[in-house]
Amino acid sequence: MDADDIFKALSDPTRRKLLDLLFEKNGQSLGELCANLDMARQSATQHLGILEAANLVTSVRRGREKLHFINPVPIHEVYERWVRKFEVQRLSLLHDLKKELEGE
Amino acid sequence: MDADDIFKALSDPTRRKLLDLLFEKNGQSLGELCANLDMARQSATQHLGILEAANLVTSVRRGREKLHFINPVPIHEVYERWVRKFEVQRLSLLHDLKKELEGE
DNA sequence: AAGTCATGCAGGTATTTACCTGCATATTAA
DNA sequence: TTAATATGCAGGTAAATACCTGCATGACTT
Known part of the structure; x- marks a missing residue:
């Protein structure tokens, strides 16, 4: 997977709208979209x-x-590599910051 | 949440590397990074x-x-809005494509 | 107070990006 | 076969982006 291509693709509102449109009705033509x-x-x-x-x-x-047609596989890969990892330590990371703000 | 800002931020390899560096050791200084x-x-x-x-x-x-310090909250929001939604229908969407390729 | 160290701010450039117009091609319909 | 329809391809421009250099500021150290 190329994280660069995937995130760049998702970083534009028009393209996210296209995904939403395809999510509502998969298999649309160019003109329809x-x-x-x-x-x-x-x-x-x-x-x-x-x-x-x-x-x-x-x-x-x-x-x-x-x-x-939407291909959900890359989104799943992004989840595995970039989201789940952070989810796991979500609370402990916040805890680090809190400690720091409290002055060690 | 501003999906645009979040995805744009994640769409650069240097910035993803910064997140990885902070993931390894949270609370690093600019010079350290x-x-x-x-x-x-x-x-x-x-x-x-x-x-x-x-x-x-x-x-x-x-x-x-x-x-x-890493703030994992926006990544969680991205997950909720953009990943989970697609995860749910992952199999059914693939099914749509397969049917189409087989000629309805 | 003087020197050093970590960071901030101003601005400049080359590349990429997101639009567009205009014309070409291929498929269906009359 | 002629007309209408759906998409493809070749460019062109304005704005955003990712780098950089040079100088300024603010905080520890001696």
Whole structure:
């Protein structure tokens, strides 16, 4: 997994909105997604390309349409590497700070 | 929470390394962190500023040093909003794609 | 008080990013 | 086959980003 690509992809509100749109209805076409975005189609294409490069979205061509599907695997990997690790020590880390603020 | 700030902060390898360094040893000073980074101190300062703006790191001044602490709360919020949601439907989404690829 | 050490602030540059317009291609419909 | 529809590709620009250098400030040490 490339954490850089995944986090960069998630760091834009338009791309997170695209994921939310696909979450509501998976398999939407480019045009369908564009209708909800308030920007030129080409811009949306670019955003979807970034999501695909990060492997967060997979697309399939059907006739003249391109259908888009969420791939939840990279998000799971991000969770394993970046979230769970911090979750475990959540309380003890806060405890470190508290101690420091209290003057050792 | 500002998802934009949090994801942008996490989207840079230097900043993720800073979090890893703080995870290993919480409460390090700027100079201490710099020693592990291979870039000018000013650049590291900037990265730490971004982590602080995203509330992923909190700093405390002690004498002439600035000590840095991980704040795990925003990561937890990201998990709640962006990861858990996708985790739940992980299998069913894969199922959608499989069906589509098989031609409905 | 003078010197050293840790950090802050101002600004400058090259690259990346997020938009756009315009034109080309490929598929379905009439 | 002609028209309409859905998407792809080639650029172009303004803003954001990730670095840097140089100088200033503030805190311990002697």
